[in-house]
Amino acid sequence: MIIPLAQLDGLAPTINLLFEEAFSQRYAHTAVVASLLDLLLLLLLRHLVEHHLCESGLLAAMTDPKLAKAIEAIHANLDTPWTIAELANLAGMSRAQFAARFHQVIGQPPLSYVTESRLLLAKQLLLSGQPIKFIALEVGYSGGVAFSRAFERQFGLTPTRWLQQHKRNSGEVIDPTE
Structure with missing residues (x-):
């Protein structure tokens, strides 16, 4: 999708300020840049919604x-x-x-969406180091076995293997006891 940036109200001043802050060394410039990027994203989303450019998703x-x-x-x-x-x-x-x-x-069907949403959250929780049995309960599974089966069905790897692969790909040191 191509969005002509000139059509977005308020975009030019936001981008100008974004560049000004990004290259400045003023106090809290990184926080200001982060906030301006948030604003830029919201302006883009508003444009998509108001002009009916999102028909699915x-x-x-x-x-x-x-x-x-x-x-x-x-x-x-x-x-x-x-x-x-x-x-x-x-x-x-x-x-x-x-x-x-x-x-x-x-x-996708509603319950497939629910399952996918649960398992995407589970990935984030795995990265935080929480035990699988707690993650399973937090994302709606009765226990670790049911959760592990659903996870493997969705991603092709058990939660433990997925976490090991993620650590290996990101260069983290892998605990040999895992």
Whole structure:
């Protein structure tokens, strides 16, 4: 997707200030640059939404008031054993309407999305060093075995092997007891 930057209101002054701050040595310039980058991203997202340039994906779903309610609930409660009926109820839709609309906009069925979201969070938690049994519970699995099976189905590696591979690829020292 190509977005003509001249069409984005407020972009030119933001970019000018971003460059000015990036090359300055003034107090807190790195924090200012980070905030300006956040603003730049928000301006781009606003443009995409206001001009209906996102027809599918998470951003498109978040602009749909009904789907947004379900997606927000999923991410706020990844440990909940969601059903289509519960998510459809949150969205104020029938199960069939919800499942079809969700799949159309997000590109995958609702419960597949829930599983993927859980397992992506699990990857982050693995990197933090938490034990697998705690991660499993935090992302909605009854125990380590069920979690490990789901993880391997999704990513092709067990959580332990994935973590070892990640450490190896990032140059971290691997504990031989892992």
